[in-house]
């Protein structure tokens with residue numbers, strides 16, 4: 404898309420046009436080539452984007468040594484050097500232990516969310532502006548850290564500041580080392596911000612990680628319920644060091660933090676844009692579902708409007724406008740005979756699928772209760788239309804083999820933060836304020852400068 408008719412500098416022309424209007428070209432390409440493929444160029448790469456469902460299923464079914472998921476992050480964020488060893492032994496802890504323990508963690512998560520809101524918002528008695536993205540990022544950092552490393556680190560402002568800065572450090576460092584030969588990267592990485600962040604994290608976490616590694620628990624002794632403990636319980640011997648543990652945890656922070664923050668910022672923005680439509684309805688759903696005055700797992704399970712709201716926020720705020728990215732390690736042939744040469748990058752225009760009018764009526768509009776209405780209409784006992792479920796029409800968390808293993812945890816954190824916020828605050832947008840999204844390559848960037856007005860309700 405955007406290459407024009409002349410063969411000269413076509414891919415550069417395409418790349419510049421795509422850089423200026425990425426969303427426009429993804430929507431246009433999908434509409435024009437809905438039954439097949441189209442090509443876009445970024446300043447670094449070209450992508451073949453697959454639009455049709457049968458072909459997307461073929462992409463997902465291809466073995467990892469043909470279409471590789473890992474090669475994308477290896478290149479995009481130079482992960483071998485910025486994040487260290489990529490062996491995925493810890494992934495099962497995310498889809499397993501972390502997901503199974505969401506219920507156990509819920510009271511603690513609610514406490515941390517309230518603590519973070521007290522710290523960063525307080526209880527203003529009249530409408531007061533807050534820097535929304537910044538506040539949400541801090542609340543998410545504290546909740547995620549409670550689940551990952553527990554107390555005392557999850558309340559330590561220095562630790563939290565370091566993990567918040569980590570995502571940016573990874574991106575900047577990847578760009579700094581990219582132009583150099585691989586042989587130089589192990590040395591150059593030591594001069595970059597990600598190295599400093601990683602070493603600082605090791606310093607801050609040293610005694611906590613060492614204590615967990617050394618402590619053996621008696622049969623009836625209660626163990627901490629967090630990711631750090633599950634890592635300590637299951638890590639193979641070659642992984643049992645402070646450096647390796649901190650690498651794992653920072654890798655997980657990277658996966659969890661900015662994704663959850665972006666979608667949740669999008670969700671709260673919608674409450675502030677249409678307070679009459681959403682605040683009371685969400686609050687009135689949550690309040691009666693509390694148990695002994697507290698939000699619990701049962702509240703989360705039954706609050707289907709809240710769940711729908713989060714799913715809709717994910718639909719309209721996909722962290723990457725291109726999803727299911729893969730690199731062809733070998734030549735790959737689709738069933739229709741289309742040959743994808745070795746080295747080609749493939750992906751799916753997630754943003755355009757989420758805007759397909761045949762899948763979502765009025766797709767441009769945020770309809771917070773779009774999915775709860777569908778759940779009420781087609782109650783079939785499945786997880787279809789729930790915030791954490793994925794299908795070829797809803798790719799916020801990917802789909803297939805590499806579907807996000809943290810999606811149930813992430814949706815619960817988002818629902819908990821939103822529930823606590825609508826119970827505690829009224830929202831509105833300041834006069835003449837409209838959120839402005841920006842686009843950079845395939846990334847949608849939330850409006851970091853957006854301020855919304857909040858006022859305490861007196862509820863907690």
Ligand code: HEM
Nearest residue numbers: 658659662663727728799800801802805806807808809813
């Ligand atoms: C709203 C928040 C989140 C979003 C939107 C999100 C989205 C995604 C997406 C799109 C993928 C790639 C799927 C693919 O290309 O096939 C992915 C992978 C992954 N996510 Fe998430 N994620 C979120 C939160 C989390 C959290 C909280 C964790 C950890 C607790 C996590 C851990 C991971 C990991 C480890 C992978 C790689 C999976 C693999 O290697 O197979 N994510 N996520």
